[in-house]
Amino acid sequence: MQQENQLQEMILSVAKILIDELRIEDVTPETFDPDINLVDEVGIDSMDLATVALVLQDEYRITIDEEDYPKLQSIRLIAEYILELLAMEA
Numbered sequence: 001m002q003q004e005n006q007l008q009e010m011i012l013s014v015a016k017i018l019i020d021e022l023r024i025e026d027v028t029p030e031t032f033d034p035d036i037n038l039v040d041e042v043g044i045d046s047m048d049l050a051t052v053a054l055v056l057q058d059e060y061r062i063t064i065d066e067e068d069y070p071k072l073q074s075i076r077l078i079a080e081y082i083l084e085l086l087a088m089e090a
Contacts, residue, residue, distance in 0.1 A: 005048065007083065014082070015028075017030040020089075038073060038074060038075070046069070055080065060082055062082060
């Protein structure tokens with residue numbers, strides 16, 4: 001249950017960062033579908049993804065390998081990736 005709560009909090013946090021950084025309108029962190037494909041369905045390009053990755057690195061003090069960018073296809077996958085990195089550093 002603890003992990004599920006952590007994941008939900010991380011999903012909301014990542015959604016907020018995406019919305020703020022990419023100026024996505026008409027959606028809130030709570031209404032942003034965490035499983036929607038950010039590239040195919042939202043239209044985020046590689047430059048946007050790189051920008052978001054930099055912000056996430058600063059926010060969570062992690063390092064996201066550039067080769068991992070293609071894995072970061074949805075808010076849920078990004079949140080799980082960040083939690084995994086944080087767990088490895090703990």
